[in-house]
Amino acid sequence: AQTVTQSQPEMSVQEAETVTLSCTYDTSESDYYLFWYKQPPSRQMILVIRQEAYKQQNATENRFSVNFQKAAKSFSLKISDSQLGDAAMYFCAYRSAGFGNEKLTFGTGTRLTIIP
Amino acid sequence: EAGVVQSPRYKIIEKKQPVAFWCNPISGHNTLYWYRQNLGQGPELLIRYENEEAVDDSQLPKDRFSAERLKGVDSTLKIQPAELGDSAVYLCASSRDGSYNEQFFGPGTRLTVL
Numbered sequence: 001a002q003t004v005t006q007s008q009p010e011m012s013v014q015e016a017e018t019v020t021l022s023c024t025y026d027t028s029e030s031d032y033y034l035f036w037y038k039q040p041p042s043r044q045m046i047l048v049i050r051q052e053a054y055k056q057q058n059a060t061e062n063r064f065s066v067n068f069q070k071a072a073k074s075f076s077l078k079i080s081d082s083q084l085g086d087a088a089m090y091f092c093a094y095r096s097a098g099f100g101n102e103k104l105t106f107g108t109g110t111r112l113t114i115i116p
Numbered sequence: 117e118a119g120v121v122q123s124p125r126y127k128i129i130e131k132k133q134p135v136a137f138w139c140n141p142i143s144g145h146n147t148l149y150w151y152r153q154n155l156g157q158g159p160e161l162l163i164r165y166e167n168e169e170a171v172d173d174s175q176l177p178k179d180r181f182s183a184e185r186l187k188g189v190d191s192t193l194k195i196q197p198a199e200l201g202d203s204a205v206y207l208c209a210s211s212r213d214g215s216y217n218e219q220f221f222g223p224g225t226r227l228t229v230l
Contacts, residue, residue: 045221091158106158
């Protein structure tokens with residue numbers, strides 16, 4: 001079974017600065033997807049960024065980018081120019097690419113605080 | 117486009133009482149998921165539907181939990197009887213199909229069992 005580990009329960013960053021959230025995972029599969037989700041106090045999970053394991057290029061979405069290290073099974077999220085609206089719980093998630101196994105496996109989350 | 121709708125947003129019940137949660141997925145989304153999120157944890161899948169068929173319910177505690185998705189649209193998750201350990205947020209998500217498409221989440225129902 002796959003596992004996802006987020007070793008930073010809490011992180012804080014000054015507004016406009018850059019912060020990196022860590023995520024490692026364990027799998028024996030070669031093809032899979034990795035995600036970062038944001039969960040604000042409203043509880044609604046919002047997809048931040050997605051990475052396909054077969055792609056070597058790191059995904060980027062505006063101020064959000066990832067550092068995907070497949071051999072090390074590491075998938076960190078970098079948030080540049082942090083804004084107050086970035087404050088939330090961030091969850092790393094894994095999903096097999098195999099048919100019939102579409103469930104997301106989540107880590108325990110990192111609570112990000114933005115300091116004005 | 118309306119998002120995933122869930123109700124109620126909050127529910128407080130006494131242990132041993134029944135409770136039901138309702139989810140209406142995004143129109144046109146064939147795949148529906150129910151997740152449970154315990155305090156301080158990430159969500160865990162309870163059951164996944166492809167249209168009206170439950171294709172993965174391996175994590176659903178079948179002695180007290182049941183779910184249905186009649187006509188392959190909205191879904192209901194039921195707990196009977198509820199236990200203290202069932203206190204959690206119950207999240208519903210949907211996707212266009214079960215492949216690589218993004219899962220869209222609803223706001224969840226926070227259940228408190230006293």
